[in-house]
Amino acid sequence: MARSGCSSHNAIRLFPASAAGPAPDGPVAELADAADLKSAWGQPQCGFESHRAHCLELPNPFVKGPAIPLDATIISVNVGGQREVEWKGRTVVTGIFKEPVDGPVYASGVNLTGDDQADRTVHGGESKAVYAFASEHYRQWEERFPDSEFGWGAFGENLTLQGMTEADVCIGDRFRCGEAEFVVTEPRMPCYKFAIRLNDNGVIKYMLETGHTGFYFTIAAPGSVEAGASLVHTGRPTDALPVSDLTHLYASKEPAPHVIERARRAPDLPEKWREWIAEKFKDHAS
Numbered sequence: 001m002a003r004s005g006c007s008s009h010n011a012i013r014l015f016p017a018s019a020a021g022p023a024p025d026g027p028v029a030e031l032a033d034a035a036d037l038k039s040a041w042g043q044p045q046c047g048f049e050s051h052r053a054h055c056l057e058l059p060n061p062f063v064k065g066p067a068i069p070l071d072a073t074i075i076s077v078n079v080g081g082q083r084e085v086e087w088k089g090r091t092v093v094t095g096i097f098k099e100p101v102d103g104p105v106y107a108s109g110v111n112l113t114g115d116d117q118a119d120r121t122v123h124g125g126e127s128k129a130v131y132a133f134a135s136e137h138y139r140q141w142e143e144r145f146p147d148s149e150f151g152w153g154a155f156g157e158n159l160t161l162q163g164m165t166e167a168d169v170c171i172g173d174r175f176r177c178g179e180a181e182f183v184v185t186e187p188r189m190p191c192y193k194f195a196i197r198l199n200d201n202g203v204i205k206y207m208l209e210t211g212h213t214g215f216y217f218t219i220a221a222p223g224s225v226e227a228g229a230s231l232v233h234t235g236r237p238t239d240a241l242p243v244s245d246l247t248h249l250y251a252s253k254e255p256a257p258h259v260i261e262r263a264r265r266a267p268d269l270p271e272k273w274r275e276w277i278a279e280k281f282k283d284h285a286s
Contacts, residue, residue: 070233072163074177075135076100077227078153079115087196096197098153100227107180108222112158126218127185127270133157133214134165144206148198156197157214161231166211166247170240172268175231180223182231186270187213187247208251215243241266246273260284 078098085092095117106113110129133155142150152160166187173184190204190213207213241263249255249263260281263269269277 070164070168070173072161072175072231074159074225074227074229074231075162076152076160077105077112077225078158078160079105079112080153081114081116085196092193092196094193094196096156096193098156098158100152102227104224104226106222106224107182107219109219112225115158128216129219130158130182130217131156131188131214132159132161132217134212135160135162136165137210137212140210141206141212145198145200145203148200148203154198155214156194159225159231166213166215166244167242169215169243170236171243171246171266172237172240173233174220174235175217176234177225177229177231178223179221180219180225181221181234182217183220183268184243185216185218185268186273187215187243187250189213189250208247211244211247213243213247237267239265239267241269249277257284 078100080095080098082093082095083097085094095115098115101114107130110126112130135152138150138154141148141154148154169184171184171186175182175184190207192204194207195201195203239262245259245262246269249259260277263277264281
């Protein structure tokens with residue numbers, strides 16, 4: 001039976017864990033080192049190119065196509081500061097451990113109040129100020145990794161949402177929660193610290209295989225968010241690209257041609273993604 005990783009009233013387990021699934025690869029100290037991670041998933045660092053060295057065989061494409069209107073409920077707001085974790089004989093500083101908090105939490109600038117990231121060259125910052133993840137995915141992950149802890153915030157998300165997933169949401173989608181306004185910027189690209197958080201080497205590859213990446217928001221207008229509040233969809237750009245399409249483009253060995261073309265036309269892509277698409281598919285006929 002998997003354990004909850006949270007304290008407080010949110011510490012209840014959501015779903016019964018299945019007996020199926022692989023045994024964990026050992027305690028945190030036993031996790032693979034950087035060289036092992038590189039051989040499994042490509043470069044282990046938390047950067048944009050973390051996983052391109054070993055592309056995945058994904059469905060072509062695995063998206064269902066978004067529709068609007070699109071609203072969600074905030075199930076949990078989760079924050080956490082930096083902490084040191086012993087990993088493979090060395091100390092790693094990470095901000096991936098998030099815990100649910102009660103009451104309103106103010107969102108402004110590059111963060112929620114009380115939240116922090118360890119390395120803002122690859123996490124956080126204006127375009128990755130708030131990380132959201134779908135509560136609908138938790139059951140599948142509990143069944144696949146029954147010895148990992150899956151309380152709210154287990155994926156390092158700030159907002160655990162109910163009612164929309166990566167296949168529903170597009171880059172550039174705008175949402176409002178009270179006074180706060182958010183714009184979707186990009187999917188999350190997992191790194192080795194995610195494996196530390198869930199204590200299993202297989203979680204990075206599985207996140208990309210399933211497309212359960214979650215997605216980042218920039219904070220367009222400050223305001224408070226809290227569990228139980230609605231996240232209301234207020235706008236979508238023309239020719240917007242679903243978050244799951246962008247993950248498919250990144251992780252698949254042979255991405256669907258129509259996804260490539262759609263990505264080229266998509267507005268509101270972060271510049272680093274636009275540059276990567278132009279370089280990666282420069283020989284692909286448009």
